[in-house]
Amino acid sequence: MLSLDRPARVLYVDSYDGVDRAAAAFDPADVDVTYETDPDRALDLVETNRFECAVLGPEPAGGSGIAMLVATREVSDVPVVLLGGETPGPTTAFDAGADEYARPPTDEDTAAALAARIVNLVGRRRAERTATTERARSAALVADEGEFRDLAERLDQVVWIRDPDGAFRYANAAFESTWGVSDETLRDDPSLFERRIHPADRPDAAGFEAGVHEYRVQQADGPVRWLRDHVREVETDEGCRVVGVAEDVTARQRLSRDLEANVEALGRLYEISSNPDLEFEEKAPRLLAVGCDLLDLSFGALMRIEDGSQRVVAAHGTGVEAGLETPLSRAYCRRTIDSDSLLGIRDAPAEGMAGDPAYDEWGFACYLGGKVLVDDELYGTVCFGSEEPRDEPFTAAERSVVELLVQWVSHELTQRTVQERLRRRNERLDDFASVVSHDLRNPLNVVSGRVEMALDASEDPAVVDHLEMATGGIERMEDLIADLLALARHDTSIEPTSVAIADVARGAWQTVPTGDATLTLRDGLGQVQADPPRLRQLFENLFRNAVEHGSTGPDPQARRDAVERSSTSPASQARQDAINHASPPDPEPTDGGNDPGPTTLTDGGSGPRVVVGPLDGGGFYVEDDGPGLPREESVFASGVTTAADGTGLGLAIVKQVAEAHGWSVRAGEAPTGGARFEFAF
CATH class of the missing domain: 3.40.50.2300 (Response regulator)
Structure with a gap:
């Protein structure tokens, strides 16, 4: 091209x-x-x-x-x-x-x-x-003005010739169509040349000095045209002549002005839409005002369409006001919602729409509107109009700004819908958490106290065995309640600070009953911007998952029994406290110092092996040498577990914590065949 x-x-x-x-x-x-x-x-x-x-x-x-x-x-x-x-x-x-x-x-x-x-x-x-044109200019250099005039009459450009004293000798047909003045009339009244030029442009254009001049020409009852006039002096046998050859640059000037107006409009749209101090109800009329100014139309409105009618939600200008309701059958918006692009009407009567119910109802001769979708469902329209028709159709640049405004309104309303949906869900979760915390924990505490009293009072080994098994069941219920509360009360807001990943992992390992499991921290884990309690919660659940599902020792069932037995010890309370973020103390924020290097923590060395290491490109992984993950299930879904004493909520909590930080999480198979979880920043 x-x-x-x-x-x-x-x-x-x-x-x-x-x-x-x-x-x-x-x-x-x-x-x-x-x-x-x-x-x-x-x-x-x-x-x-x-x-x-x-x-x-x-x-x-x-x-x-x-x-x-x-x-x-x-x-x-x-x-x-x-x-x-x-x-x-x-x-x-x-x-x-x-x-x-x-x-x-x-x-x-x-x-x-x-x-x-x-x-x-x-x-x-x-x-x-x-x-x-060049041939015409060359012809102007020859003495035969007749030949030059013959050539000039075939040009689209304006051509004129005058004497240095101001008397006009010639103007071609293009001059007459632009100035609205004939050659003969111009000869009789040379002042018409200057009088047709815009007053602001006369000082430059009317001097007829050699060079290039740009000016506006206004006919008595016609449009304003921009001209770029090339003026030169030519010596002929009959004396000096001043010759002008001008081209119409109205379209270029209009495009330049349109671009400036669009840039200004886009800047105002961004300024208003990004203002955190304004609510949507305040932003909408201001954004509509930007559209009205750009399009030079008298009104702009956000319409809500439902049940066969349209209602004005927000408005700017004259002719409409918020709350006004009209049957959809008598509105241009009925056409807008059936169109995949903007609906533009330049002059309704001239386009055969004088009998349209919308024209009868509103009296708007021109209109530009687009449909608003919320969650991919029709909400209504953003539209602009005026009782006066437009001289020109809406330009592509004008349409692009209105399309952007329609998209912003759709996005903003969709976000509000999502936020309202989340608010209602959180209210239900808060109600659920209250029920779990009070209506379940209180009777469970009573049962736990009675069982402990029975243990202290009984000397019958068979009774003690039954009571210890009951204690294990009670503590598993406490774990389940704690995990449910962690899920129900999770907050997507975090308070990040720079912490060493290895330090948080060490602290989490100390709160989990690990038995004879081993933790290895690889070099290069480095620092991360994270909320320390939430990150520790993530590690606790991953470590607990690895220990409870590990199978690499000589007696996996024995290890699971050890974990169950350990649940009656103070470590069980430590686990409960870890979920509630009470112990151990969170690592102090760091200044990005050196990584402490590889570390191995173990309580025996023959049990499951857990490794925490860095990811290339930013992030970390946690992997174990256990039996791996179930292939047929989504491991992050609530309730998914393969452990007899698992709550099935730990990995769901892990996913919540990662997403709250903006990290991506992926579950897969470790080189040892165990589970591997990767967290990319």
Whole structure:
């Protein structure tokens, strides 16, 4: 694709759907597109000679692409790209005067391909025009002004000639269409040249000094046009002449202004949306105000659509106010929610919508809106409108800002829905935790006290055995309650500080009944930003899981029995305290000093072996040499356990702690065949 110094000025004529698809896909950096659906208005635009290319869709409103092509060729030689499918076909298109033939764009890729063909076509025409302009400038250097004028009449650029004293000698047809002043009238009243120039631009433009001048021209009842005028003095046989050759740069100036406006709008959107001191109800009207300013429309609104009606949730401008409710059947939003892209209406009466119930109800001649989805379900729309029609269709840049605003509203409302859902869930968990803590623990404490009293009073070995087994069951219930409370009362907020991973692991190992298990801490564990009590809780549950599921000794059942017996000892209370973060003291925050190096902790050396080591790329792992993990189950789900005395909640707690820190956790198989858990920062 050729590279242009400015976007190609394109007139795109097609049906409403075709225009919407193109507007959503074209890149404004390549093509500056004016969209039109009415063939008659399109022909009027073609005759203004403002466009460098016309793209004609297969079925513009009330007509056909081939008929539009024939009509275009009768009034202009502008390059034309005809879009079509099986009909009318390339041969018919080229016979009718098309310069290119292509399929209508359906997505970003096909739109980019079409834009490339447009750019190449415009680039070639610009090169031809530049060569023609240079010939015109060269002709101005010759004495034969008649030859020069013949050439100038064939140019799209404005050409004028005047004497140094201000008397005009010549102005071509392009001058007349731009200034609204004929050659003859200009000769009679040279002051019309200056009077048509914008007052702010007159000091530079009206001096007629050699050089390049940019200024605005305002016709009496026409639009403002920007011109870039190349002025030079030429010596002829009849004396000195001042010659100007000017090109219309309105599209470039408009694009520049649009870009500045978009940058300003995006900055305001970011400033408002990221303000932590504002609630959504305060942000929404301010964001709608940004959209109204950018689009130059009188109102903006966030609509809630449900049960066949739309209600204004937030609004800015005139014509609407919060709380206003209207049947959906009498609103433009009914069309918006059926569209996959923004719905844009430039001039409702001119587009055949004067009888639409929405126009009767609201009286809005122009409209731009997009649908808002919350959790992938329809919530409503963000829309803008005005009673006055727009002169030009909404640009791709304007649409992109509105699309961004629609996406932000959708995201914000989705987040609020999720937060409300979490709040209700946490309330239920708090209620559950209260029931567990009081209604279960209190009777369990009574049972525990009675059993201890019976143990102290009994001397019958058989009775003592039964009571000790009951004590083990009570303590397993206490473990289960503690784990349930840890799950129910977990908090996603953490208070991180820099701690040595090895120090936290050592502290956790001391709180777990490990029997003859061995812990090895590898070199390089280093520091981590973590909440010390939560990190210690993670290690405690992993170590307990390794010890209770370990099977590498000569008598795994004996080890499990040892763990059960140890639950009647003070270590059981240590385990309970560890879950409640009461002991041992958390490691002091560190300043990132040296890793203490490899360490091995053991109570006998013949039991399960647990290793904590660093991960490449940041993180750590915990692995053991036990029987490994169940392949058929999700190990982090609540209730998953293979130990006879396990609660099945330890690994669920591990996952919660990791996610609260923003770490990813993965369970797999260690080289020894045991379990391996990896935590990546």
